[in-house]
Amino acid sequence: MQNEKAKQMKDFEYFEPTTLSEAISLLSKYKGGAKVIAGGTDLLVRMKQRITNPECLINIKRIPHLDKIDYNERDGFRIGALVTLHSLETSHLIRDRINILTQAAHKVGGARIRSMGTIGGNLCQDSKCPYYARIGGWGRVPCYQRGGDICYLVKGAKSCQAMATAETAPALICLDAKAKITGPQGERTVAMEDFFISAGVTVLGIDEILTTVEIPNPPAYTTGAYLREGVRKASDFAVAGAAVLLTLESPGGACRDARISLIGVARTPIRAKKADGIIKGKKITDSLITQAAQVASEEARPVSDIYRSATYRRVRVNELVQQAARQVMEAA
Amino acid sequence: MKREIQLIVNGDSYAVVANPNETLLDVIRNKLGLTGTKKGCDIGDCGACTVLMDGLPVSSCLVLAVDADGKDITTIEGLAEGEKLHPIQQAFIEHDAVQCGFCTPGMIMSAYAFLNENPGLTVDEIREAVAGNLCRCTGYTKIVEAIQAVAQSGNYRRHKGSRGIREVAS
Numbered sequence: 373m374q375n376e377k378a379k380q381m382k383d384f385e386y387f388e389p390t391t392l393s394e395a396i397s398l399l400s401k402y403k404g405g406a407k408v409i410a411g412g413t414d415l416l417v418r419m420k421q422r423i424t425n426p427e428c429l430i431n432i433k434r435i436p437h438l439d440k441i442d443y444n445e446r447d448g449f450r451i452g453a454l455v456t457l458h459s460l461e462t463s464h465l466i467r468d469r470i471n472i473l474t475q476a477a478h479k480v481g482g483a484r485i486r487s488m489g490t491i492g493g494n495l496c497q498d499s500k501c502p503y504y505a506r507i508g509g510w511g512r513v514p515c516y517q518r519g520g521d522i523c524y525l526v527k528g529a530k531s532c533q534a535m536a537t538a539e540t541a542p543a544l545i546c547l548d549a550k551a552k553i554t555g556p557q558g559e560r561t562v563a564m565e566d567f568f569i570s571a572g573v574t575v576l577g578i579d580e581i582l583t584t585v586e587i588p589n590p591p592a593y594t595t596g597a598y599l600r601e602g603v604r605k606a607s608d609f610a611v612a613g614a615a616v617l618l619t620l621e622s623p624g625g626a627c628r629d630a631r632i633s634l635i636g637v638a639r640t641p642i643r644a645k646k647a648d649g650i651i652k653g654k655k656i657t658d659s660l661i662t663q664a665a666q667v668a669s670e671e672a673r674p675v676s677d678i679y680r681s682a683t684y685r686r687v688r689v690n691e692l693v694q695q696a697a698r699q700v701m702e703a704a
Numbered sequence: 705m706k707r708e709i710q711l712i713v714n715g716d717s718y719a720v721v722a723n724p725n726e727t728l729l730d731v732i733r734n735k736l737g738l739t740g741t742k743k744g745c746d747i748g749d750c751g752a753c754t755v756l757m758d759g760l761p762v763s764s765c766l767v768l769a770v771d772a773d774g775k776d777i778t779t780i781e782g783l784a785e786g787e788k789l790h791p792i793q794q795a796f797i798e799h800d801a802v803q804c805g806f807c808t809p810g811m812i813m814s815a816y817a818f819l820n821e822n823p824g825l826t827v828d829e830i831r832e833a834v835a836g837n838l839c840r841c842t843g844y845t846k847i848v849e850a851i852q853a854v855a856q857s858g859n860y861r862r863h864k865g866s867r868g869i870r871e872v873a874s
Contacts (some may be wrong), residue, residue, distance in 0.1 A: 378746035378765075386705075386724035386770065409768075416727075416766045417747045429724065431771060458760060482836030483817065484748065487760035488767070606835030607749070 378420035385428040392438075392554055392581065395430050399579040400556055402428050408581060410454055411488035413481070414497045423505060423518070424498070438583060439490075441465060448589040453492025453582045457481075457540075460491060470587060472596025472617055476543035479600055482607030492582045494540045495551070499572030500609045501525065501534030502678050517572060525675050533639060533675050534571035535611075535685075541568070541641035542615035542633035543598050549587045555580035565633075568640035591629070593620040595704040597696040600635070601688055603679050611680045612636040614668070614692035618656070618700050626655045632664070632693060637672035637685045644668035647693070656701060665693035709773035713738065714782030722769040729753045729764035732779060740780035740809045744838070751837030754810040754817075755779050759863055761817035778863070780809035783816065791860045792816055792851070799850035803841035811837045815851045820863040825855040 385406075389395040399406050406428035409415055418424040432438065432454065439454040443465050451460070460466060460477035467474045480486060480494060499505065503524035504517040514520030516532040523529035541564065549564040556579055564585075567574050576582060600613035613635040619628045630651035632644040647668035651660055669690035674682040711718045711728075713736060722731055729746075732738045732755070741764060744752030748763035755764045756778040783790035792812050795801070802808050811834055818833035819825070825833075830851045831844075839847065854860060 381725040383723065383725050386707075386768075409771075412768065412771070413748060413763070413766050416768070420747055429768075431768075433771070483814065483833070484751065484754060484761050484763045484836055487757070487762045606832060 378417075379422055381416070381419045382422070382425050384426055386431065387428065388431045388434045390434050390436070392435055392583065395432050395435060395581060396554065396556055396579055398428065398430050399581070402426075404578040406430055408432050410490045410493045411456065411485075413485045413489045414493060418498055418505070421505065432581065443469070445589055447586075449585075449587040451491060451585045451587065453584060454490050457486035457489050457491065457494065458483075460540075461486065470543075470547055470590060470596070472543045472546060472598050472615060473540065473587075475596075476540050476598040476615065479598065479610075479613075480539050481609070485607070491540055491585055495538050495544075495567065495585075496574055496576065496582060497538055497572065499532070499534045499570075500537045501532075501571060504532075504534065504572075517570075525677055532570045532573075535636050535638060535674060535677070536568060536571050536640045537609040537636065538568070538641060539600065539610050539613055539635055542613055542635050543596065543617075544585060544587070545633040545641055545643060546596060546615045546617035546631035547587045547590060549585050551582055552584040552586060553580050554583050559583075561586070565641070565643055570639045590617075591619050593622060593625075593628075593704070594618070595620075595700045597699040597703070599692045599696045599699070601692070610636045612685050612688040612692060614689055614696050616693060616696040616700055618651070618697070618704065620704055623704065627651050627653065630664075632668050634668065634672055634689055634693075637669075637674040637689050639673070642671065642673075644671045644693075646671055651697075656697075658698075661694055661697040661701075664697065665690045668693045707770050707773075709770055711736070711769070711772060711777060712775065713777045714779060720769065724768060724770050726769045727765050728755070728757075728767040728769050728772045728777070731769040732764060732777075738779050738781050742806055742809060744806070744810075749836075749838075750807075751810040751814060751834075752807055754813040754837065756813060756817055756863065759817075759820065761814055778813075780813060783812065790816070791854050791857070792819070795850040795854045796847070799846050799853060801842060801846040801850040807837055807839040807841075811839065811847055815854070816863070819851075819855060819860060823855070823858070825852070827852060830855065 407426040438452040442450040526533040596617035598615045600610040602608040615633045617631040630648045647664040650664040674685035676682045742752040744750035748766045753764040
C-alpha cells in the first residue's frame with residue numbers, strides 16, 4: 373500500500389509528568405495541541421502517516437498507579453488505563469473471574485501490539501477507516517474525522533460513518549464497566565456504553581485522561597465469550613466482533629441475565645438490547661440462540677467499506693453471536 | 705529538544721543523545737550500528753523490526769527511543785553467544801527457513817519471545833506466534849518447521865528479565 377508510506381515523525385515537545393495533575397495541566401496548556409502517549413502503537417502510526425501532528429506528546433507511563441490491576445470482592449476490578457493488553461491476557465485474576473475480558477484482550481492485534489498497547493489506548497484508539505487513514509489523507513477533501521465535512525463511506529452522510537474497532541469494549545460493556553476520567557474539574561465516571569461517540573471519538577475532553585476501568589464483580593453463574601473476525605487472519609483490527617455474557621439462575625438453569633455487545637458493525641461498540649431480551653428469563657435452547665443472533669444482527673448498523681460489505685458484517689456478527697453463545701453454554 | 709538516555713542493549717549500556725521523535729529502531733540501527741534489526745513498513749505491521757523490551761516482543765519502529773531509556777533490550781545480535789548460534793538461529797539454517805534473510809531477525813525474535821512464554825507448542829500456536837511477521841520469500845512452511853523443531857527439542861534457555869504483572873488482590 374504505497375500511499376500509506378511512513379515518514380519521519382515531525383518534531384514535538386515531549387514531557388514525562390510524574391503526576392496526573394501535571395499531565396492535565398499540560399493538556400490544558402496546549403489547548404488540543406498535545407496528545408497523551410501510552411503504548412504508542414496507534415498514535416505513532418498516525419504521526420508517521422502525518423495524519424496526527426501534535427505539537428506536544430505527554431508520556432503518561434511515568435505516573436504511578438495507573439498500571440495496576442486491583443480486585444476485591446466488594447468493589448470488583450479497578451484496572452488502570454495503562455495496564456497493557458499483555459498484562460490483561462495473562463492476569464490470573466481476570467482469567468478466573470471475568471474470562472470474557474481475557475479472551476478479548478488476547479484477540480487485539482498481535483503479540484507486539486499487546487506488549488505495549490494498553491486498555492486505555494485500545495478504548496481511545498483512532499479510527500481505522502481506510503479513507504480517513506489512507507486514501508482520504510492524500511490530497512483529497514478532508515473527511516469529518518479530519519475536520520472536513522464529507523464522509524467517503526456514505527454519500528451525503530451528515531457525520532462520520534466509520535465503524536468502531538475498540539475491541540476490548542464489547543466485553544467491558546457486557547461486564548457493566550465504567551470509565552473513570554480525570555480532568556481539570558476533577559473526576560467523573562461514564563458507563564462504558566456511553567463512552568464512545570464515533571470511531572476514534574470518545575467523550576474525553578481535550579484536557580481529560582481516562583485513568584481507570586471499573587468492573588463490578590459479576591454475579592454467580594456468569595460466563596462469557598468474545599469472538600471476532602479480523603481483516604487479516606492475524607494482527608489486525610476487527611471487522612466484526614461479538615461479546616456474549618450470560619448469567620444463569622443455577623448451573624444448567626434458566627438465563628437470569630443476558631448481555632450481547634458488538635463491534636465493527638456500527639459507529640460505536642453497541643449493545644444488542646433486543647437480542648438480550650430474547651434470551652433473558654428463559655431456558656436457553658439452540659433455537660433461542662439462533663433467534664437472538666438474528667435480532668442482534670438486525671440491531672447492527674454496518675456500512676460497506678473497502679474491507680467488507682455491510683451485508684458481510686451483518687451475516688458474520690450473526691454467526692459470531694451464535695458461536696459465542698454456544699461456547700458460553702458449553703462452559704457454563 | 706534532544707535528551708540523554710541510557711539504552712541497555714544485549715547487556716551492554718550505551719549513552720545516547722536522541723530527539724524525542726526518533727524511534728528505538730532508528731537509534732539501534734543508525735546510532736548503535738546494530739543493523740540486524742530491519743526497517744520494513746515502519747508502522748508496526750511487518751515485524752521486521754521486532755526486538756525484546758523487558759522480555760516482551762515489541763515493534764521497535766513504534767517505540768520512542770526516549771521511552772526505552774533504562775529498559776532491557778534484546779536484539780538479534782544478542783542471541784548468539786560468541787560464535788555459538790542460539791538454537792533457534794541454528795534451526796532456521798538447518799531447516800532452510802532463510803532465503804533473502806530480511807524477515808529473519810524479526811521472525812527469530814518473535815519465535816524467541818514466544819518460546820520463552822510458551823514451552824509446549826502446536827503448529828497452530830507457532831503460526832499464530834509469527835502471524836505478525838511477514839515473509840515475502842519462503843511461504844512460511846520452513847520457518848514453522850524450524851520453530852517446531854526447537855520447541856520439540858526443549859533445547860533453549862528461557863529469557864531472563866521478563867516484566868512481571870502487577871496485580872493486587874485484596
